Amino acid sequence: MVTPIYTMGVDVGGSYVKAVLMSYDHDSGEHKLLDKQTEKIRKRNPKDVVVETVDAILLRNKLNFDNDIAYLASTGEGEMVEKKTGHFYSMTSHARGGIFFAPEAKTVVDMGALYVRAIKVDPRGKVIDYKMTGQCASGSGQFIENISRYLGLAIEEVGPISLKADNPEVPSGICAVLAETDVINLVSKGLSTPNIVKGINISIAQRVIKLLGSLRTESPIVLVGGMGMNEGMTQAIEELSVEKNKEDNKFISHPDSIYSGAIGAALWGGFRYYKLKEKQAAVVA
C-alpha cells in the first residue's frame, strides 16, 4: 500500500457513535480528515449503529473496506466493533485528536457525555498527566442533554442560545439532581432560556476551571469532545478564566471537536500500521 493510506476511527461514546475517514501520510506527516459521521445510539444496539455508520462513510467515498482501509481503529466503548484492526484507549485517542486540531496545544480538555477530563500532552499527543471531574453527573455532557430536553431545545441549539444570555443564573454545580431542580425553579421564576442555559454552561465551566487549576495546565488549551462544539461553553470557560486572572490562557475550540476521539484513534491506527510494517520488514531482513 502506498502512502497516504486510508484509516478509519470509530469512537463509541455514551450517547453517540462517531466515525471518521482519514488519509494518513506517514512520509509527510500531513494527515487529512476526509469524511465524518455521527449517529445517536438511542435505543439501538451500538454494534449495528457502528456497522451502519462505517458502511455509510465507505459508500459515500466509494471505498471497499477490505481493499482500501489499512486500519480501522476503535476507541471509547468500541471494543465491540467487529471489524476493528485495533483498539485504543479513549484518553490517548482524545489527546491525539486534540493535537490534530491544534498542534501547538499543551493541554487537551475532553468534555464528553460522562465526564470532563483535562489532559497535559507533549507535542506528539502523548499523555503526561491528567485530572478528571468527580463521579457526579453535573460535570458531564449528558447533564446538558437532559437539561436541553427539559427546556425543549435541540442539543445543537444550546451553544448559540447561551451566547444570547444577558443575566445568567447559575444552578448548583455539585449535584445534577439538585441542578435539575434548580432549573425547574428558574423556569417557574420566568427566567429566559438563554440565561438558564448560560447558567448551566457556567456551572460546568466552573468545574473545568477547577480541573485546569488542579492540573496546573499550560496554554494553549484545546477543547474537544461533544461539549467542545458548544460555543456557549467555550465562552463561559473563557470568561471564568479571565475572572480567575488567567487571561493568558488561550482556549481553542473546533467545529469537529466531537470527532476528536475517532480522529485520534484513526491517527494512532496509521502510526501502528507503519510500526507493524517496520517490524515485519525487520523480520524478513
Place this chain on the structure above:
Amino acid sequence: MAQEAQKEKSMILQKEMIDGLFNDLAQVKETGKKVCYTFIPGNLSELIRTFDMLPVYPEINALQSAMRKKSGGYIKEAEKNAHSEDVCTYVKCDVGMMMKGNIGPTGTKIPEPDILLLSYTGCFTFLKWFETLKREYPNAKVIMVHTPYQENAEITPEMTQYMVKQLKEEVIPQMEEVTGIKFDEEKLKGFLRLSKEAEDWITKIFDSTKHKPSPIDAYFAGVYYIGPINIGFRGTQEAVDYYKELYDEIQERIRLGLGPITPEGEMKEEKYRLVVEGPPNWTSFREFWKIFYDMGAVIVASSYTKVGGVYDLGWRHDAERPIESLAEYCMNCYTNMNIPQRISLLSKCITDYDADGYVTNSIKSCNSFSAGQLAMMRDIEDHLEVPVGFIESDLVDPRYFSYSNIKNRLESYFQMLEQRKSLKETV
C-alpha cells in the same frame, strides 16, 4: 459463570481461625465466656484475652456482610430506622444486621455484648456507634478510652501517661468487675510476647513486595493477611503459626519468581507497581481487584493494611512495658496519625517499594480516611512526581460502587502510567 477463586493455603487457615472464633461466640451461653465488642484501630486484643473474653469487631461483621452481598439490605434497614444516608455504612450495616437478628457471617447468632470497649483512634464516628449500641444493649458496660490524636506528630510521655492512667484506673478494674477475673500481668505479658512475634512476621511479609515481581498484593490480598491480627488473634500462637506459614509460602513464590495469586489466577506480568490509600470497596471486592489484575497492576503497599497497627517504622508491643505498650499501640494507629505523618509514611512506601504510582480510593462514608486525602495526594504528587489517581466508592454500601465509572477512571490512570513509562524510556 465466574471462574472459581483460587485460594492460598494461608487463606484457608485463616478461614478456619475465623470459623473457630464465631463458633466460640455461638457457644457463650454454654461456656459462660464474656463478650467484648471493640474496634480494629486501637484494639486491645491482648487485654481482652487476659480476661478470657471473646472479641466482636463490628467492622469485620460489616465487611463480611458486604462480601456476602447482604450489606445493602442491612443498610436499608438502618435507614428505615432513621439513620441518615450520610452515616458511615459500617455503622448502618452493623445496626441493620442487629435489627435483623444479629446473625453473623458464618450464619450463627452473634451474642450480645457484656462490654462495649471503645478505644477509639482517630474516628469520631466510633463514639456515636457505641452510643447507638448502648441503647440497644442497656446491660452492657461501656468502657471508653480516650486516645490522644498525634496532632504534633509525636507521642509524648504525657500522652502515654494519660492513657496508662485510664487503662489502670478505669479499663482494667471494669473488666475485672464484668468478668470476675483478677488482672494477671504475667498472662498479659505472655500475649504481648506473641504479639511482637506476629508483628515481626507481618512486617517481613509486607516487606516482600520489594521483590520484582512482587510475590504478594499488599492491598487486595493484604486485607486477608492482616485478618488474624485484626480480629482478635494478635497475641496468640495461632497467629504466629499463620504468619510463619504465610511467610514460607511467600518465600517460595519469591524463589520461583512468581507474582501474586489473585482470584482470577496468578498475576502473569507485573506491569505497574502501585501504592493505594484508603479502604477497599467490599461489596464488589472481586470485581474491584480484577480491574487492577486485568491491567497488570500490583499493589506493593497500602494504608488500609495499617489500620490495625503501624509496624513498618519499627514499633512493637513490648512485654517489659505491658500497659505503656498498649497505650502506645492505640496512639500509633494509622488513623490516629496526622496528615503529614501519613504523607511521610506513604511516601516512604512509594520509595522503598519502587512504586510507579499512587491511587486514592476515596470512601463516601468514611470521614477518618477521606479527610485530607486530596491534600495528601497533591503533596505526594508534588514532591515525588509520581502519577496519582483518584477513584470514589464506599465501604459496604453497594449503591456507591459504580463499576463502569471506576473502570473508566482507572483505565485513564493506567493510560497515563503507560505513556509516562514510555516517555521515560524514550528520554
